[in-house]
Amino acid sequence: MSELEGRVALVTGATGGIGRALVARLRGAGLTVVATTRRAEGSGLPDGVDVVEADMRQADALPGLVAAVQERHGALDVLVPNAGAGERRSLEDTTREDWDAALAVNLTAPFLLAQAAVPAMAARGFGRVLLVSSVAAFTGGAIGPHYAASKAGLQGLVGFLSSRYAARGVTVNAIAPAAIGGTGMGDALPAETVAAIPVGRTGEPAEVADLALAMLANGYLTGKTVLLDGGMLPR
Ligand SMILES: NC(=O)c1ccc[n+]([C@@H]2O[C@H](COP(=O)([O-])OP(=O)(O)OC[C@H]3O[C@@H](n4cnc5c(N)ncnc54)[C@H](OP(=O)(O)O)[C@@H]3O)[C@@H](O)[C@H]2O)c1
Secondary structure (H helix, E strand, O other): OOOOOOOEEEEOOOOOHHHHHHHHHHHHOOOEEEEEEOOOOOOOOOOOOEEEEOOOOOHHHHHHHHHHHHHHHOOOOEEEOOOOOOOOOOOOOOOHHHHHHHHHHHHHHHHHHHHHHHHHHHHHOOEEEEEEOOOHHHHOOOOOHHHHHHHHHHHHHHHHHHHHHHHHOEEEEEEEEOOEOOOOOHHHOOHHHHHOOOOOOOEOHHHHHHHHHHHHHOOOOOOOEEEEOOOOOOO
């Protein structure tokens, strides 16, 4: 029996391409999954998933989201703030609204969820936080400066949280995919981005979920950002 079996996980952005794959893998590994979406009705998420409506831009509601999971399921052991947003923009076209929206969903929401969840994980002596970064955090990527900066900010959170909570059983890592097909974000990427992938194809949501599960299962892995990029970056 793995250390994850029977644990309670919260996955945000669960109706996106990667979100659905994450939910399926976590359920397959025997976790109870609470999944957020902006439209719970007709979400298509499988029976047995606790589906909750939440907009990551509603910052004030996020601590309450964690509290509700803890109340309903007894604990929150595994946090995967997967929801992500960012319209494709050039530097000149990026508005303050674009900037604020990307930061709110991609960086502020993961921070607020972690702030609400991690102290209780530490008190119980077990916790897993897996942030969903992007190759754009390192290269700048194809979406825009707002998106790249928001994903790069997650690196600071990984460093801060992992170093302070490692001794209390909480691991904090990030997975940084590139060009994952079958997703709203990946399918919007320009053809030249896809053409430059050394493995010659886009990644699959299931491949992201497989690596995510391995990272969550490994109690000796913390403070790391693991790239899943088809060979785009030499690291
Ligand atoms: N696909 C890629 O190539 C790729 C590469 C690197 C990183 N990522 C990251 O992977 C994560 C998952 O994205 P994906 O690839 O699965 O793309 P996706 O299919 O477009 O899914 C994005 C998810 O984020 C949710 N979301 C967006 N804005 C939100 C908000 N304000 N509040 C709550 N949820 C919101 C969406 O919810 P709705 O369904 O309600 O719109 C959707 O579930 C994101 O963090 C993304 O940045 C993706």
